[in-house]
Amino acid sequence: MSRYLTVAMGQLGPIQRADSRASVVARLCAMMREAKALGAQLIVYPELALTTFFPRWYIEDPQELHAFYETTMPNADTQPLFDLARELGIGFYLGYAELAQEADGLHQYNTSILVNQQAEIIAKYRKVHVPGHSEHEPWRRFQHLEKRYFESGPGFGVTEAFGGVMGMALCNDRRWAETYRVLALQRCEMVFIGYNTPVHNAPAPQHDDLSLFHNQLSLQAGAYQNGMWVVGVAKGGLEEGVDSIGGSCIVAPSGEVISRCITKDDEVQVARCDLDWCAIYKRTTFDFDLHRRPHAYGLITAKKGETLAADGTLWQAAVGH
Numbered sequence: 001m002s003r004y005l006t007v008a009m010g011q012l013g014p015i016q017r018a019d020s021r022a023s024v025v026a027r028l029c030a031m032m033r034e035a036k037a038l039g040a041q042l043i044v045y046p047e048l049a050l051t052t053f054f055p056r057w058y059i060e061d062p063q064e065l066h067a068f069y070e071t072t073m074p075n076a077d078t079q080p081l082f083d084l085a086r087e088l089g090i091g092f093y094l095g096y097a098e099l100a101q102e103a104d105g106l107h108q109y110n111t112s113i114l115v116n117q118q119a120e121i122i123a124k125y126r127k128v129h130v131p132g133h134s135e136h137e138p139w140r141r142f143q144h145l146e147k148r149y150f151e152s153g154p155g156f157g158v159t160e161a162f163g164g165v166m167g168m169a170l171c172n173d174r175r176w177a178e179t180y181r182v183l184a185l186q187r188c189e190m191v192f193i194g195y196n197t198p199v200h201n202a203p204a205p206q207h208d209d210l211s212l213f214h215n216q217l218s219l220q221a222g223a224y225q226n227g228m229w230v231v232g233v234a235k236g237g238l239e240e241g242v243d244s245i246g247g248s249c250i251v252a253p254s255g256e257v258i259s260r261c262i263t264k265d266d267e268v269q270v271a272r273c274d275l276d277w278c279a280i281y282k283r284t285t286f287d288f289d290l291h292r293r294p295h296a297y298g299l300i301t302a303k304k305g306e307t308l309a310a311d312g313t314l315w316q317a318a319v320g321h
């Protein structure tokens with residue numbers, strides 16, 4: 001049996017600070033038309049896809065900062081994207097900065113939404129692994145103030161849509177094994193992950209040459225070890241003087257990359273993904289019910305100086321307790 005879903009990556013090139021939302025939405029719409037022409041049922045856009053990656057700046061004025069956030073979705077600027085999606089009958093995943101008025105006040109999240117082919121928002125995800133730092137660190141070439149500008153979201157969930165079980169994550173989430181596993185434990189068959197990743201990693205510049213490798217390594221491992229499709233989509237290129245990786249790709253449950261972007265600009269690539277391929281892995285090597293050993297993974301974590309014995313218990317004799 002086959003359950004095909006044709007998915008497009010809508011990779012973005014840079015968005016400069018002076019670029020209006022309207023101009024960005026026009027770029028997203030152009031890619032949506034191209035995706036439709038290529039037969040896609042869904043297009044995946046990057047993280048923070050409506051603005052420049054503003055956490056690279058230390059911004060003290062709340063009004064100046066909040067200009068980068070959306071308070072409603074859709075809104076006047078993004079409505080054309082929703083209208084086009086409805087006209088074309090194509091779904092989309094979109095990342096943006098969210099300013100949410102909640103009972104206890106204003107909250108800031110790094111958010112993505114999943115929109116169906118009728119242009120209805122069917123799921124919202126708020127980034128869990130918020131990286132970077134929260135105070136101004138002038139020694140860096142540029143800041144990464146996500147911890148200042150975004151709270152961590154509540155967790156990972158799945159949505160039945162597009163003929164399968166879909167999940168969402170954002171950027172740094174893709175480096176964490178837990179992201180994929182928590183989704184896979186909920187039967188996830190395909191996860192969408194938008195990202196913004198500068199080539200330069202200020203706390204660990206020795207990793208700069210490995211940025212693209214680490215991106216792909218994470219996406220491929222997550223796909224294979226969980227028997228799921230992974231769609232990773234970048235905003236790349238030289239944005240406000242900061243060079244970010246591209247490398248958007250679609251990874252099959254086998255861990256193989258079956259489609260990839262080759263530029264760091266606006267670029268659409270598609271893949272025809274059989275959601276039934278997940279079962280080949282989920283029912284064999286990664287049959288969780290049959291082979292996982294949760295009791296051995298331990299609620300026990302070794303602290304510094306302690307050792308875990310083979311059965312997962314703390315081997316206290318080794319440290320003389």
Ligand code: CDV
Binds near residue numbers: 131171
């Ligand atoms: N936007 C991100 O989450 N970026 C992070 C790094 C560069 C801090 C990432 O893991 O790619």
